[in-house]
Amino acid sequence: MLKAFARAAFDTGVRRQPGGAVGGAIKAFAALAAVWTVYAAAFSTEDVLSLTITFLALMLVLTFLMIGHGPRADASHVEWFDWPLSALSAACGMYFLTQADTIAQRITLLDPLSSYDVFFASLTIVLTIEAMRRTVGPGLTLIVIGFIVYNLFGDRLSGPLTHGEITLTHFLDIMVFTTDGLFGVPLRVAATYAFLFVMFGTALAKTGGGDFFFNLAASLTGRAQGGPAKIAVISSGLYGTISGSPTSDVVTTGAVTIPMMKRLGYKGAFAGAVEVAASTGGSLLPPVMGAAAFIMAEYTGIPYVEIALAGVIPALLYYVPIYFQVHLRAKRIGLSGLEESQVPPLLKTLRDGGLFIVPLVAITWALLDGYTPTYAAVYGTAAVVVVSSLKRATRMTPRMVLDILAETSLRMVAVAGACAAAGLVIGGITMTGLASKFSHLVFLISGADLFLSLVVAAMLTILLGLGMPTPSAFILAAVLIAPVMADLGISPMAGHMFLLYFAVMSALTPPVAVAAYAASAIADENPLTIAANAVKIAIAAFLVPFSFVFNEALLLNGTVFEVVFATLNVTLSMLVVGMGVEGYLRTPLSAWSRILLVAAGVLFLFVDYVLFAVALALSGAALTSQRHGAVRNRTTP
Numbered sequence: 357m358l359k360a361f362a363r364a365a366f367d368t369g370v371r372r373q374p375g376g377a378v379g380g381a382i383k384a385f386a387a388l389a390a391v392w393t394v395y396a397a398a399f400s401t402e403d404v405l406s407l408t409i410t411f412l413a414l415m416l417v418l419t420f421l422m423i424g425h426g427p428r429a430d431a432s433h434v435e436w437f438d439w440p441l442s443a444l445s446a447a448c449g450m451y452f453l454t455q456a457d458t459i460a461q462r463i464t465l466l467d468p469l470s471s472y473d474v475f476f477a478s479l480t481i482v483l484t485i486e487a488m489r490r491t492v493g494p495g496l497t498l499i500v501i502g503f504i505v506y507n508l509f510g511d512r513l514s515g516p517l518t519h520g521e522i523t524l525t526h527f528l529d530i531m532v533f534t535t536d537g538l539f540g541v542p543l544r545v546a547a548t549y550a551f552l553f554v555m556f557g558t559a560l561a562k563t564g565g566g567d568f569f570f571n572l573a574a575s576l577t578g579r580a581q582g583g584p585a586k587i588a589v590i591s592s593g594l595y596g597t598i599s600g601s602p603t604s605d606v607v608t609t610g611a612v613t614i615p616m617m618k619r620l621g622y623k624g625a626f627a628g629a630v631e632v633a634a635s636t637g638g639s640l641l642p643p644v645m646g647a648a649a650f651i652m653a654e655y656t657g658i659p660y661v662e663i664a665l666a667g668v669i670p671a672l673l674y675y676v677p678i679y680f681q682v683h684l685r686a687k688r689i690g691l692s693g694l695e696e697s698q699v700p701p702l703l704k705t706l707r708d709g710g711l712f713i714v715p716l717v718a719i720t721w722a723l724l725d726g727y728t729p730t731y732a733a734v735y736g737t738a739a740v741v742v743v744s745s746l747k748r749a750t751r752m753t754p755r756m757v758l759d760i761l762a763e764t765s766l767r768m769v770a771v772a773g774a775c776a777a778a779g780l781v782i783g784g785i786t787m788t789g790l791a792s793k794f795s796h797l798v799f800l801i802s803g804a805d806l807f808l809s810l811v812v813a814a815m816l817t818i819l820l821g822l823g824m825p826t827p828s829a830f831i832l833a834a835v836l837i838a839p840v841m842a843d844l845g846i847s848p849m850a851g852h853m854f855l856l857y858f859a860v861m862s863a864l865t866p867p868v869a870v871a872a873y874a875a876s877a878i879a880d881e882n883p884l885t886i887a888a889n890a891v892k893i894a895i896a897a898f899l900v901p902f903s904f905v906f907n908e909a910l911l912l913n914g915t916v917f918e919v920v921f922a923t924l925n926v927t928l929s930m931l932v933v934g935m936g937v938e939g940y941l942r943t944p945l946s947a948w949s950r951i952l953l954v955a956a957g958v959l960f961l962f963v964d965y966v967l968f969a970v971a972l973a974l975s976g977a978a979l980t981s982q983r984h985g986a987v988r989n990r991t992t993p
C-alpha cells in the first residue's frame with residue numbers, strides 16, 4: 357500500500373522519444389536552447405530577469421513537447437493538447453521579454469499591474485505548476501499549491517500561522533515581477549551554473565569519460581574481495597562528480613554494477629543498496645558538486661570554491677563506512693573478486709582514457725584561481741573538447757555535438773521545474789514571514805538545545821526532501837531551517853553544509869527514496885527494501901554532518917593539527933560504527949561488542965581528547981572480548 361501511495365504521489369510524466377521530422381525539429385530546438393543558454397550565462401550583458409524569463413520559457417516549451425501528461429501517456433508522439441501548451445509557454449516568454457524594460461523600472465506594489473500583466477503572470481504560474489507536476493510529480497506540486505493557497509487565504513486563519521492580507525495582484529507582483537519569486541535564485545542558478553555543469557558532465561560522458569572512470573575503479577578494486585561492490589562505490593562516486601544527480605548516477609553506473617554484483621553472489625536488494633548509497637554521495641564530491649551547492653553559494657554569498665574545498669573531507673568521510681561495510685559483507689559471505697580476464701589493466705586504462713582527468717583538473721584550477729563557477733564549467737567543457745579530439749575514437753562529430761547540446765537541455769527540464777517550484781515557495785514564505793514562525797516551532801520542539809535542534813533540523817530536511825530533487829530539498833531547508841541554525845550560533849558554512857548533506861541523503865531515505873526506485877528496476881527488488889538496506893550501509897555517514905557542526909576543522913576551518921585530529925577522530929568513528937552495524941570483523945560480532953562499537957563511534961564524533969581516549973577504550977574492550985570469545989569457541993570440545 358505504501359509503495360502504491362509513493363508511486364502515485366511521485367510518478368512523473370513519461371519521457372517522449374518522438375521520431376521523424378517532429379523528433380528532429382524538437383531535438384534541434386533543444387540544441388538551440390542550449391546554445392542560447394550558454395551564451396546568456398557566459399557572455400550576455402542582458403539583465404538577469406530577462407535571461408531567467410527566457411530560460412523558463414524555453415524549458416516550459418520543451419517540457420510540454422518531451423514530457424507526457426502522465427506515466428502512461430504515449431511516448432512515441434506529442435499529443436494534440438501539448439502543442440497549444442507549448443505555444444502558450446512561448447507567448448508568455450515573448451510577452452515578458454517585450455516588457456522587460458518596463459518591469460525593471462517599475463516600483464513593486466506601487467505601480468499597478470495592467471490586465472495583460474495579470475493575465476500573463478497568472479498563465480505563467482499555471483503552466484509552471486503543470487510542468488512541475490510532469491517533471492517532479494504530484495507530491496511537490498501539491499506542496500507548492502498548498503503554499504499558494506496559504507499565501508492567498510492564510511489571513512483568514514487564527515493563531516500564530518495567520519498573516520496580513522495578500523491580494524491576487526500583490527501575490528503576482530512579488531511572484532512574477534520581481535526576482536524574489538518564480539524568477540529568483542533557484543531558477544537563476546539553473547540557468548547558469550547548473551546548466552553549464554550539466555553540459556560539462558554530458559560532454560564528458562558522451563566522449564568516453566564515464567567509461568574511463570568505471571574502468572579505473574574496476575582496475576583498482578576489481579580483484580579485491582567483493583570487487584564488484586567496491587567498483588560500484590568508487591565508480592558511482594566518480595561519476596557523481598560529473599552528473600550531480602543520484603538518480604541518473606544509479607541508472608548509468610548501476611546498469612553495469614548491479615547485475616555484476618548479483619552474478620557474483622550479492623542479493624539483489626544489497627546490490628541495489630550499494631549502488632544507491634554510492635550514487636547519492638556523488639552529489640557531495642567536489643570539484644563538481646550538485647546544483648544545490650551552487651544555490652548554497654548564491655544564498656550565503658560564500659564563494660563556490662570555498663564550499664567545494666570545505667566539502668572535501670565530509671565527502672570522503674561519507675564513502676569510508678560504505679566502502680568498509682561492503683568489504684566486511686564480502687568477507688562475511690565469502691565473495692571473491694572479478695576474474696582476471698574481467699579486470700581492465702590499469703596502465704591500459706590510464707593510457708586509453710587518462711586524459712579525461714584533465715577536464716576535472718581544469719575546473720579545479722579555474723575555481724582555485726578565482727574564476728566564477730560559470731567560467732570554470734566553460735573551461736572544463738572546453739578541456740573535454742580538446743582532450744576528446746586527440747583520439748579518433750573519442751573525437752566529437754557534428755552529430756555528437758548536437759546530441760550533447762540537446763541532451764543537456766532535456767536533462768535540465770526536470771531541474772528547471774524543481775527550481776521554479778522552489779521559487780514559488782520561497783516567494784510565498786517571504787511574503788508571509790513563515791520562516792520566522794517555523795524557527796519558533798523548531799525551538800519549541802528542541803528547547804533551543806543545540807544537539808536536539810540539529811536532530812530536528814536533519815529530520816525536517818529529510819522530510820522536506822522526500823521525493824524531491826536535491827536542489828528543491830535544499831532550497832526549502834535553507835529558507836525554513838537555516839534561520840534556526842543562525843539563531844543557534846552556527847556559522848553559515850557549517851549550517852548550510854549540514855542542510856545540503858541531509859538534502860542529498862533524502863534521496864536514499866525511505867519511504868520515498870527516489871534513487872532506490874531508480875535501482876529497483878535494475879535489481880528486480882522492492883524499492884523500499886533497497887532503501888532500507890541503503891540506509892544501513894550509509895548509517896554511519898548520517899553522523900558526519902553533526903561532527904562538522906561541532907568541530908569546523910572538518911570543513912578546513914582550523915590549524916593543520918586540528919584538521920588532522922578531527923579527520924582521524926571521525927574516520928575512526930566511521931570504521932567502528934561500520935563494524936558495529938555490519939556485525940562482523942574477522943568473525944561475527946556479539947551483540948555486546950556491537951553496542952560498544954557503536955557507542956565508541958558516537959564518542960569519536962565529538963573530537964575531544966578525553967572522549968577520544970574513552971572511545972579507544974570502548975573499542976578495545978569490544979574487540980578484546982570478541983577475540984576472547986572466539987578463542988573460547990575454538991577450544992571448547
